Amino acid sequence: xxxxxxxxxxxxxxxxxxxxxxxxxxxxxxxxxxxxxxxxxxxxxxxxxxxxxxxxxxxxxxxxxxxxxxxxxxxxxxxxxxxxxxxxxxxxxxxxxxxxxxxxxxxxxxxxxxxxxxxxxxxxxxxxxxxxxxxxxxxxxxxxxxxxxxxxxxxxxxxxxxxxxxxxxxxxxxxxxxxxxxxxxxxxxxxxxxxxxxxxxxxxxxxxxxxxxxxxxxxxxxxxxxxxxxxxxxxxxxxxxxxxxxxxxxxxxxxxxxxxxxxxxxxxxxxxxxxxxxxxxxxxxxxxxxxxxxxxxxxxxxxxxxxxxxxxxxxxxxxxxxxxxxxxxxxxxxxxxxxxxxxxxxxxxxxxxxxxxxxxxxxxxxxxxxxxxxxxxxxxxxxxxxxxxxxxxxxxxxxxxxxxxxxxxxxxxxxxxxxxxxxxxxxxxxxxxxxxxxxxxxxxxxxxxxxxxxxxxxxxxxxxxxxxxxxxxxxxxxxxxxxxxxxxxxxxxxxxxxxxxxxxxxxxxxxxxxxxxxxxxxxxxxxxxxxxxxxxxxxxxxxxxxxx
Amino acid sequence: xxxxxxxxxxxxxxxxxxxxxxxxxxxxxxxxxxxxxxxxxxxxxxxxxxxxxxxxxxxxxxxxxxxxxxxxxxxxxxxxxxxxxxxxxxxxxxxxxxxxxxxxxxxxxxxxxxxxxxxxxxxxxxxxxxxxxxxxxxxxxxxxxxxxxxxxxxxxxxxxxxxxxxxxxxxxxxxxxxxxxxxxxxxxxxxxxxxxxxxxxxxxxxxxxxxxxxxxxxxxxxxxxxxxxxxxxxxxxxxxxxxxxxxxxxxxxxxxxxxxxxxxxxxxxxxx
Numbered sequence: 001x002x003x004x005x006x007x008x009x010x011x012x013x014x015x016x017x018x019x020x021x022x023x024x025x026x027x028x029x030x031x032x033x034x035x036x037x038x039x040x041x042x043x044x045x046x047x048x049x050x051x052x053x054x055x056x057x058x059x060x061x062x063x064x065x066x067x068x069x070x071x072x073x074x075x076x077x078x079x080x081x082x083x084x085x086x087x088x089x090x091x092x093x094x095x096x097x098x099x100x101x102x103x104x105x106x107x108x109x110x111x112x113x114x115x116x117x118x119x120x121x122x123x124x125x126x127x128x129x130x131x132x133x134x135x136x137x138x139x140x141x142x143x144x145x146x147x148x149x150x151x152x153x154x155x156x157x158x159x160x161x162x163x164x165x166x167x168x169x170x171x172x173x174x175x176x177x178x179x180x181x182x183x184x185x186x187x188x189x190x191x192x193x194x195x196x197x198x199x200x201x202x203x204x205x206x207x208x209x210x211x212x213x214x215x216x217x218x219x220x221x222x223x224x225x226x227x228x229x230x231x232x233x234x235x236x237x238x239x240x241x242x243x244x245x246x247x248x249x250x251x252x253x254x255x256x257x258x259x260x261x262x263x264x265x266x267x268x269x270x271x272x273x274x275x276x277x278x279x280x281x282x283x284x285x286x287x288x289x290x291x292x293x294x295x296x297x298x299x300x301x302x303x304x305x306x307x308x309x310x311x312x313x314x315x316x317x318x319x320x321x322x323x324x325x326x327x328x329x330x331x332x333x334x335x336x337x338x339x340x341x342x343x344x345x346x347x348x349x350x351x352x353x354x355x356x357x358x359x360x361x362x363x364x365x366x367x368x369x370x371x372x373x374x375x376x377x378x379x380x381x382x383x384x385x386x387x388x389x390x391x392x393x394x395x396x397x398x399x400x401x402x403x404x405x406x407x408x409x410x411x412x413x414x415x416x417x418x419x420x421x422x423x424x425x426x427x428x429x430x431x432x433x434x435x436x437x438x439x440x441x442x443x444x445x446x447x448x449x450x451x452x453x454x455x456x457x458x459x460x461x462x463x464x465x466x467x468x469x470x471x472x473x474x475x476x477x478x479x480x481x482x483x484x485x486x487x488x489x490x491x492x493x494x495x496x497x498x499x500x501x502x503x504x505x506x507x508x509x510x511x512x513x514x515x516x517x518x519x520x521x522x523x524x525x526x527x528x529x530x531x532x533x534x535x536x537x538x539x540x541x542x543x544x545x546x547x548x
Numbered sequence: 549x550x551x552x553x554x555x556x557x558x559x560x561x562x563x564x565x566x567x568x569x570x571x572x573x574x575x576x577x578x579x580x581x582x583x584x585x586x587x588x589x590x591x592x593x594x595x596x597x598x599x600x601x602x603x604x605x606x607x608x609x610x611x612x613x614x615x616x617x618x619x620x621x622x623x624x625x626x627x628x629x630x631x632x633x634x635x636x637x638x639x640x641x642x643x644x645x646x647x648x649x650x651x652x653x654x655x656x657x658x659x660x661x662x663x664x665x666x667x668x669x670x671x672x673x674x675x676x677x678x679x680x681x682x683x684x685x686x687x688x689x690x691x692x693x694x695x696x697x698x699x700x701x702x703x704x705x706x707x708x709x710x711x712x713x714x715x716x717x718x719x720x721x722x723x724x725x726x727x728x729x730x731x732x733x734x735x736x737x738x739x740x741x742x743x744x745x746x747x748x749x750x751x752x753x754x755x756x757x758x759x760x761x762x763x764x765x766x767x768x769x770x771x772x773x774x775x776x777x778x779x780x781x782x783x784x785x786x787x788x789x790x791x792x793x794x795x796x797x798x799x800x801x802x803x804x805x806x807x808x809x810x811x812x813x814x815x816x817x818x819x820x
Contacts, residue, residue: 003793003794003797004553004556004801006793006794007556007791007793007794007797007806008555008559010791010792010793011556011559011560011563011789011791012559013791014563014789014790014791015559015562015563015564017643018563018566018643018646018790019562019563019564019565019566021566021646022566022588022646022647023566023588025566025586026566026586026587026588026647027588029586030587033583033585033586036583
């Protein structure tokens with residue numbers, strides 16, 4: 001390890017020799033070098049400054065000399081000064097004038113500016129008025145366009161009407177000719193008839209005379225005692241069956257049925273009151289027979305593809321008609337329970353379907369805003385009546401057989417003659433119409449409206465005769481059905497809270513409130529026997545009400 | 549274990565050489581003759597790192613329209629900037645004529661003798677390549693490869709700004725060796741006269757387990773400079789870091805302590 005020390009000392013020696021000897025020297029040199037450098041710079045700066053000062057000095061000298069030279073021409077200068085002063089005063093004067101002019105001009109400018117502002121304001125006003133006028137013009141043009149289009153439309157319509165009118169005129173003329181022809185023929189026939197009648201009359205008179213003569217002759221021969229007859233013949237026709245039953249208002253629910261899955265939309269006693277049918281959301285129509293307090297299922301009618309909305313028997317109880325939400329009506333034959341007809345053609349759900357008085361005719365009312373008449377023999381739609389609003393219920397007048405009444409969403413009752421295309425009469429009600437029913441004598445129409453009122457309309461005057469309302473009576477749906485009792489003394493309807501209200505028509509008062517349903521009541525039916533009631537609700541249940 | 553003889557390391561780092569710079573007389577353009585400039589240059593540094601001031605001083609005196617890169621010359625010999633200043637000094641045998649007088653040139657760059665050095669980045673990349681080569685020889689590049697870019701930068705900045713602690717903080721990792729495991733090879737270069745340097749693979753421990761010494765290395769690489777057996781007077785001197793060293797110094801220690809910052813042991817061979 002000696003060599004380490006040796007190396008270190010040699011290095012130190014090297015440094016002593018090469019380094020230490022020069023460090024101080026070189027540092028001093030560097031210091032001097034830098035200071036010399038600094039002095040150099042300072043010197044250069046000073047030289048430049050000196051140059052500048054010299055230059056300045058020179059300039060000053062030149063100036064001084066020039067000043068000294070001017071001192072000699074004093075007189076001249078005084079003269080010059082005088083003339084200059086004069087000039088100066090002249091200038092001052094002119095300056096005053098100029099400033100006056102300037103003031104005048106400024107005033108003029110101000111006036112002009114005022115004018116300008118006024119003009120601008122005017123321009124602004126005019127612009128606004130132009131804008132208004134433009135707008136008015138635009139409006140006018142718009143109006144003109146509208147008027148022109150309206151005019152066009154009216155013109156078109158007028159043309160169409162003209163065409164229709166000419167064709168109708170043509171028809172009318174033909175009919176008149178035909179009429180004339182018929183009248184003349186009829187007249188001829190009449191006259192022939194009259195002749196015949198006269199001849200016959202003559203004959204009869206003759207015979208009578210002959211007989212009289214004979215009788216007189218006989219009478220003259222014998223004396224007879226004659227007893228006078230006591231009365232004249234009674235009319236064979238009387239008011240139909242309805243009054244022959246005793247109508248009672250039951251107060252007990254004697255049976256509660258779970259008839260369908262889901263809503264029960266329709267319930268209906270058969271005309272004989274022996275069986276009844278129910279229709280529900282489960283797409284089925286079920287037939288039941290009420291024996292005492294029991295209800296026996298008689299059959300299930302399937303075939304509907306959607307909820308059944310109304311059911312209806314024909315008078316002979318051989319057919320059952322059901323309207324369905326699948327846009328169709330179906331007819332089953334009753335003893336056989338076979339689907340006989342499917343009447344398709346509506347383009348929306350069918351809310352009501354009824355047999356027309358004539359055999360084999362059916363009318364249906366749908367949400368597609370039409371009523372359709374169907375012929376069961378040809379299985380065709382024979383007529384479409386355009387009602388213009390969704391039909392909620394319809395009735396056919398049995399007594400007249402040909403009048404249809406429909407109740408609509410647009411609060412209108414419409415009266416139709418199936419032979420004519422157009423509505424015969426309209427009555428505007430207070431609310432959307434949910435159901436219709438005729439009184440047994442066919443003189444009063446019941447209409448149940450969505451404003452929770454039941455209106456009775458006298459069909460002779462077509463005026464609302466009575467309105468039945470009750471606290472707590474609120475309709476549960478758009479097709480809540482209300483009915484008359486078989487004698488027309490009572491009206492029965494179910495409320496949205498499940499209560500059933502029975503009104504006395506004569507007294508215009510609620511006769512009875514029946515509570516059994518727990519859900520909104522959709523429909524009810526009064527048996528022809530007068531003492532059994534049926535009602536159904538939105539939650540499967542059908543209740544039979546009776547007093548025995 | 550690693551380089552631990554801090555006194556020797558410090559002595560190596562502190563070695564400085566007094567240098568006098570003069571501008572080549574035929575390149576003086578101005579009427580005024582430039583003053584010579586004196587500087588103490590660290591032995592371990594490189595010329596381009598310490599001659600900024602010289603450049604600034606002399607550039608004022610040359611033709612502003614006709615001058616190129618600055619280069620230095622010593623007695624007609626252009627100085628290779630890529631060797632450490634200490635090596636250049638020792639090889640110039642200028643010990644006897646201190647301060648070492650160098651001539652500054654701005655014209656006629658000796659293209660076939662010197663590399664161009666356009667900026668300090670060139671020196672940096674040369675220096676780093678030397679360090680990497682040395683580590684390749686010593687540790688098969690294991691250590692330099694594991695270093696981060698930041699460490700490389702610190703190594704370089706320590707050298708550039710003459711910061712001993714900063715430099716050795718990183719450099720000692722490169723000098724590390726365990727007792728059983730010496731350097732694989734000793735990175736060294738022998739500079740001899742005008743010829744190219746000599747470099748060979750020498751292990752610090754011989755096959756029979758003995759430490760290889762400086763004498764062994766010289767015998768292996770330049771046997772012709774050793775004194776003949778018959779005559780005691782040697783014809784050559786061997787100088788490391790400006791000092792003649794005893795031949796029995798082990799190479800491992802030498803490499804650790806007397807290497808230049810490029811991690812190479814620069815050995816100068818001079819005729820006696």
